[in-house]
Amino acid sequence: MAKNAKLHILDGALDLLRAEGGGTVTLDAAAKQAGLTKPGLMYHFPTKEALMLAVVNHVADRWEALLLQRLGQPLETASHQQRIHAYVEVALAEPFDRADFAIFSDAHYRAAFTHTWVRRFEPWLTLPDDLPGPVRGRLTAARLLADGHWMAAATDVFPVPERDHAHLLAVAEGLLKDEAPG
Secondary structure, rough: OOHHHHHHHHHHHHHHEEEEEEEEEOHHHHHHHHOHHHHHHHHHOHHHHHHHHHHHHHHHHHHHHHHHHHHOOHHHHHHHHHHHHOOOOOOOOHHOHHHHHHHHHHHHHHHHHHHHHHHHHHEEEEEEOOOOHHHHHHHHHHHHHHHHHHHHHHHHHOOHHHHHHHHHHHHHHHHHOOOOOO
C-alpha cells in the first residue's frame, strides 16, 4: 500500500507541474493533490527536496522503462549505437509534456538532481573515447536531434509539425546507420 501511495503522490506532483501556466510543487500542494494531509505526505517524503528527488527518479524510471522496451535486450549487452538508437526512438516517438521538461530543467539548479540524471542516463548516452570521430559525431548529432525534439514537444514551443515527423525520423535513422569502413 505504501508503494501505491508514493506513486500516487509522485504522479500528483507531476500533475501539478502540468498545470496551465506552470504549476509549483510544494508539500502543501502535493498533499492536497494526492488527497492527503501534509503530515500524511511527509510520512513518505519528509522534505520538499526528498519529494522532488523522488519525482526525478520517477520520471527517470519511466524513461528507463521506455528505453529498455525500445532496446529489446539487456542494457549491458547492447552496443553504444544500439543504446543511442533506443534513446532517439523514445525521444522522437513518446509523448512528453511540461512536467517532463520542468523536472529535467530543474536538475540544472540542484546538484542532487543533476547527479540523478547523470547516473541514470550516462549508460545510455556516454560514448567511448576510442570511438572513431565520424561515428562519434553521427551518434552525438542523432542524440542532440532527439534532445531538441523531445524538449520542443514537452514545452510546446516550436513543436515539430506532424507532417515533418517521418522526415525527422529518417534523418535520425541516417545518422544512426552503421557504416562499414571501407
